[in-house]
Amino acid sequence: MTRVFPEGFVWGSATASYQIEGAATEDGRGPSIWDTYSHTPGRTLNGDTGDVAADHYHRWAEDLGHIAELGLSAYRFSISWPRVQPGGSGAFNRAGLDFYSRLVDGLLERGVRPVATMYHWDLPQELEDAGGWPARDTALRFQEYAAGIVAALGDRVHTWTTFNEPWCSAYLGYGSGVHAPGRTEPAGALAAVHHLNLAHGLAGRVVRELAPAAELSVTLNLHVVRPASGSAADADAVRRIDALANRAFLGPLLDGAYPADLLADTAKVTDWSFVRDGDERTIAVPLDVLGVNYYSTTLVRAWDGVSARSDNDGHGSSAHTPWVGADDVDFLPQPGPYTAMGWNIEPAGLTELLLRLHREHPGLPLMITENGAAFDDVVTPDGRVHDDRRLDYLYRHIDAVGTAMDAGADVRGYFVWSLLDNFEWAWGYDRRFGIIRVDYDTQERIWKDSAHWYRALTATGRLEPPAGD
Ligand code: FCB
16 A cells, blocks of 8 residues: 655664774774773674774765755754764864864755764763763763754754664673673663663753754653563563663653652662762753654563573673663563564554654654664675565564554655665674675675665655565
8 A cells, every 4th residue: 555654754764883883993982881882802793893884984975965866855863972972071173073063064055854863872982991981970971062062053953863772782882791891780771771871861851942943852662561471470570671671761751750650669679879869850851852763563471480591682692681671571582573683664653653652751842753664685696685674674674653643643754774884793794784785895885775675755745555465
């Protein structure tokens, strides 16, 4: 069935600084936790690093051309904190600010809305050495960083997004350690949750003050958590994971308080005394739009105490759990099909998530800030990439967004992850998410079939089933 999206619906694509820029030591950029982590043997697949990545720092003008040709109405990118403020405090680096300033102007000249993420995981190493996100001071440094970039770019940026997926920064960075900085400290992970939330509130207030015409947002990777059975015990497992994954952020951000059950569930890990009077009020700065990243679903049950328990939620294996304080929850494999990440493909989960947000937070506009799929792409002799499975994935998920909109969800736009193949964190260059292929030997960009298909969609707003569907 053809589905027509409303006039003004935003069609975008997203990237992140460390995943595409390269130029890791150029023009005064300082090291981030991802430089350190990826250069530590054994941390990333094949020892891949973001040193060169898709070389976007040098090829930004060419990449702007692709953005324009794709007909995108918005482009979501992130600013590298160590590129613009190398040590994470004190002086700003003019060359770094100029890079983003040129990018933003280039987008505006082409009629593309700049959507800037302040933090997509590249914390300046010096701040990690001083304690990282478990330390309150990092939130204060973030406020200062936000003031510097908002003063420089101001309301030329259409939408300021404070954080990308603070869940990953806190729980993968400080809980399971499968992301930088690779620490495995359960109480530290929860302190990181709070300081990321606090930093959001502080930076959000900076945006309000210095760029009143800009929109304010944050992007969360909310989990769609389903129970293995209808039992009360499995329902409670869902509740616990929902608290850690979703309500630890939605609570303070939108309702001004951490949920009581989260504090009770994790009482053995921490007393949450790092939450100071007034913090929750600071965090609840009103948002213009909530960014939603969605890839797949999560299936849990109450652990029976006997069988081998798994906390594999698809984010890489570790002897340490990201699900701090939830030792009695068992994560189960889910029915396929799967992407190359091993993530199950379940478009209905996206509809479910958007309708939940619509129900629980009526009046809050939503934006899909990431959705997409990694597959093992092949360049055929005709020089093309016939990525039918990615195309099908995108079609089904965009259709799922339309289904949620039909049922009342206020969704303003959709950003495909990702514009370009890039450094997929611990999976290095092995997992390709781009709608544009990057040949890492030559840095040549090749439009995959999904890019051609997406261009037709951005031009007409009409979602047509892919041929053969
Ligand atoms: C999200 C990240 C993004 C990318 C995709 C696949 O968790 O925000 O950088 O790695 O997953």
